[in-house]
Amino acid sequence: MKTAQCFTLVSETWSPQINGVTNTLSHLSQGLLARGHHLQIVRPAQGAEKIGLNQASARTDLRVRGMPLPGYPQLQWGLPATSALRRLWQQQLPDAVYLATEGPLGWSALRLARRMGIPVISGFHTRFDGYCNHYRLGFLQGSMASYLRWFHNHTRLTLAASHSHLRELQQLGIQPCTLLGRGVDCEQFSPAHRDPALRRSWGVAEGDLVLLHTGRLAAEKNLQLLVDAWQTLRSRQILNNISLRLVIVGDGPQRAELQRRLPGALFTGMLEGESLARAYASADIFIFPSLSETFGNVVTEAMASGLAVCAFEHAAAGQHISDRISGCLADMADEAQFIDNLTWLIADAQGRRNIRLHARHRACQLDWSQVVQRFEGYLQQAACTALPAGQLQP
Incomplete structure (x- = not known):
């Protein structure tokens, strides 16, 4: 019988926002809970939600402050939340952390996890560097790509959504990286x-x-x-x-x-x-x-x-x-x-x-349960290797 572990998922986007990241994280989090693990979900508060902790038996939500994303007022990014994260992790230290987004919230979680010696893996869900040209910010594309490479190369592993995406990450200089993939609910969509x-x-x-x-x-x-x-x-x-x-x-x-x-x-x-x-x-x-x-x-x-x-x-x-x-x-x-x-x-x-x-x-061959099993395995592999606590320079 597998031992239940505690994992932290950090994301700047969450339900009720509708996008591929929230869809994927919903399936991954539900799958981990179904396998008996405890989850800490760290995300910006949505709508009328209150800032702070909301605890349940197997899931703890830490809701932090957010700001609208420029050009996308219906979306937001989370503000840095180092103090709130430290209090959460002093209360229960996670076995591993998964960073789904690279914004200010993800950045603060990465820095603190490294300082506390908590293993971190990441997912590369969105090519924000490629978006620059679409929003007349082409002059920022190189800097954005450099930041994304820096961010992900300070995690133990970066997970890619598809084979073509994996090749793109390798070309960007992100390593190590591997395929996670995605599933689809063939009862819901039929x-x-x-x-x-x-x-x-x-x-x-x-x-x-x-x-x-x-x-x-x-x-x-x-x-x-x-x-x-x-x-x-x-x-x-x-x-x-x-x-x-x-x-x-x-x-x-x-x-x-x-x-x-x-x-x-x-x-x-x-x-x-x-x-x-x-x-x-x-x-x-x-x-x-x-x-x-x-x-x-x-x-x-x-x-x-x-x-x-x-x-x-x-x-x-x-x-x-x-x-x-x-x-x-x-x-x-x-x-x-x-x-x-x-x-x-x-x-x-x-x-x-x-x-x-x-x-x-x-x-109908693309089962979410197989994706969740791979995701669980990557988190557990990271958790098995102790990390020395240390400073992460910006």
């Missing part, structure tokens, strides 16, 4: 949730095709290609007899601009839970033009829902889709090929049907 009434509410007839995009509507998601692809589809004669409906699920700073440029599209706003599962299953083709993902949970959610995915050969799509078998993959940044693939998916009904069946089959 073709069984297809809802004819929902399709009718979208203005979709029986034989019409629904093209779906879900995710944050932001500059780093390459949504210009979504606009270009839709406009190209409308102009191609082969599609004249095929009725298409574009549905966009999500929110973000580019929503107003996209609504202006895609006047015929339906924007649902943010969806979660049953509503999100029904939206996936009630569509036919999933369009994912992003080039900035470390994984892209929405890709495997769409596959589990039985959709034919059109994406680039990158992150989750590159790892789990076989081209023209369980989806369509374009070479990185080859936008013409991406649009041609989308055209083929629309025009070839039999090919699309086969892809949807294979996509569901492949997704």
Whole structure:
């Protein structure tokens, strides 16, 4: 029988925020609790939550102060919380710490853990250095990359989301790093949730095709290609007899601009839970033009829902889709090929049907329990090796 241990998870983002990091951390934390471990969750307070400790039998939440992220007022980063963390760890010293984000809160947790000799591993969930160019901050890209390399190289191990992401970390000079991967809940996301009434509410007839995009509507998601692809589809004669409906699920700073440029599209706003599962299953083709993902949970959610995915050969799509078998993959940044693939998916009904069946089959092999088991193993390996306490210089 395994011995229960205490682990600390530190993140600048947490539920009810909706993004890939919160989705992943939710599954990892629930999995560790189910395996009998005690968790300390350190995160910024959300909404009306109070700052401070909230203790339960197997989980202790330390909520700290946060500030809105520039350009993303609906998101925030946590402020440094060295004193609160020291009090928490003096009360119960964790066996290992996992840092999910590299902001001020993560930085303060890294410094204190090193001083106290607590083993630390990290996850690289977001390529913030790559975001700089999308927000007119290209002059900061080199400095951001240097900071991320410094941060992660001061942890014992950095976990990558996908094979392509692992290669990117190695190229960035982060070591050691290894693959964690991601799972998908194939009961929550399933073709069984297809809802004819929902399709009718979208203005979709029986034989019409629904093209779906879900995710944050932001500059780093390459949504210009979504606009270009839709406009190209409308102009191609082969599609004249095929009725298409574009549905966009999500929110973000580019929503107003996209609504202006895609006047015929339906924007649902943010969806979660049953509503999100029904939206996936009630569509036919999933369009994912992003080039900035470390994984892209929405890709495997769409596959589990039985959709034919059109994406680039990158992150989750590159790892789990076989081209023209369980989806369509374009070479990185080859936008013409991406649009041609989308055209083929629309025009070839039999090919699309086969892809949807294979996509569901492949997704059902991606079990979160296996990911949690690997995550637990990495934490336990770190905990087994004592560290000398010492100062960590900025």
